[in-house]
Amino acid sequence: MLMTLVLTRSYAGNLMALLAVRHISEPYHSLREVLDDPSVTMVWLKGSSVGRYLTEAESGIFREVGDREKEGRLLWRTQAQFPNDIDTWVRRGTHVLMEVHYGLKMSLGKDYTKTGECSFYESKEEFLPLIFAMVGPKNSPLVPAISKRITSMTEAGLFFQWLKTEEPNSTVCYRTPTKVTVKTSLSLTNIWGMYVILAAGHLVSLSVLCLELLSLHLKHTGIK
Template sequence: MVYGGENLYGTKKTDGTWSGMIGMLIKEEADISMAALAYTPSRGQVVDYSTPLLVQYSTILGKLGQPELDPWSFHLPLEPYVWLSILITLLFVPVVMVLLSLISRVSLTHILTRHDIWQRRVVLATWMIVAFVLVRSYASNLMSVLAVRYVQQPYQSLRNVLDDAGVTMIWQINSSRVEYFRSVKSGIFREVAEREKAGRIKFQFLHEFWGSMDTFLRKGDHVLVAVEIMTRFLISHDFTKRGQCDFYTGKERLLPVFLSGVGQKGSPIVSQLNKRIISMQESGLYDLWIEKSIPNSTSCSQTPSRITKSSSLSLPHLWGVMVVLVSSQGAGLLLLVWEVKCPPPTPS
């Protein structure tokens, strides 16, 4: 049984020989390796794989952002159709008044004041009731919305990573996933290969991932692409060390692989090993071993993307509202200037 003297699972070199555990098995320096190796066609030609121990996907591991208030959250208390109806009303009323002023050749001020006093009172009272109900309903919901902070988790998929030119990916050196994206001719993984040519990918051994959590990932400009069990180990290790969840895994699952033990080509040991693996899986023993080997494995499994926090508001929190306010006031000012500079002709 071997672990891999070169700290590699096994990669085919340019001269046709193999490194790592695969190389040791080919040279008959060992009989079997129970380290979970991903299956690849090239490896399958030189060694025999056992029944898969587990099936794993690759996931994206990234740094959680700081809780932030969405400056545009003021629109959330009302449905889009309500906002649309308010906007249409605000635009429709002044347009109608201006058109009436132009058609009748009477000033806008005269149109607003020439109606009967009781009619004006009824219109004013109706508008005040509607505005009061709308404002009270909006304000009560808005206070709840402004207490919500959004925890940034920007890299949920490989496409999110590729669209950000400032982020660097970390992959396991000479892994089956690296072998795959280097071989494809088109698609999203071809873009990953092009990112490697641009120098935006770092390759590391598994044991280097632990240090990368602090040196690279914690800065927020790096992400790690690794199998799920590895990302669980890393997150649980960091949580055990710091007592808080600082990292998250993306929702997208990439590149499924079968992880198995391997033996020499044609070795009868592999067939006997398969029986033990099947028995172990049916009893749930292997899954139990995995759970026991990962302390605090579920502590950060459901990292919230939103939290509620009570704090005083400041101008940076409300700059979205200020943009709308300044824009509306500016539009009203322009309309007033237009009315003063271009009054309608008085009737003769």
């Protein structure tokens, strides 16, 4: 009876924890993890400088990424095709979108605005950063003046403010927790394990009873 009480309390505690805390899977946090998984396909921006770099890289991890195109694990898509790709391929978990940081924030924000929940996540590892700049004539007095104003705008956070103005939910899903607390009513779909254990317990008890009856019968008939 003591053992039954301990097992019952333990199972009840684990069941309540399982129902209350939901674990969100995030299998890809680095480019290496994506490359090592043969079941996932990468989606890159078509016609970008990154795409040209991948095709021209002669060694390293980006050479491996370029080689995946021959295996059918690398697709080139346009910016206009990204929303549909996210809502289909990426949502099913068969594809991973490779995009610049601001582009990912916009995509996550738009999906949150549409669905009301964070369905996607960004990897913790960032790679191949892009530096945008304005090109001016050499030794031109305009270059220092423009550089000073661009630096002031960056330090003031105007770029982030413009991003948030264009998509208010762009930062809602940034670094979302992998464990969330949920509230749900009990139903047969979330407590079916209790009935499975109950049925298994009755089956084991019935098997033990049959063995005892068989042993008693063999004992009375003199068969060992």
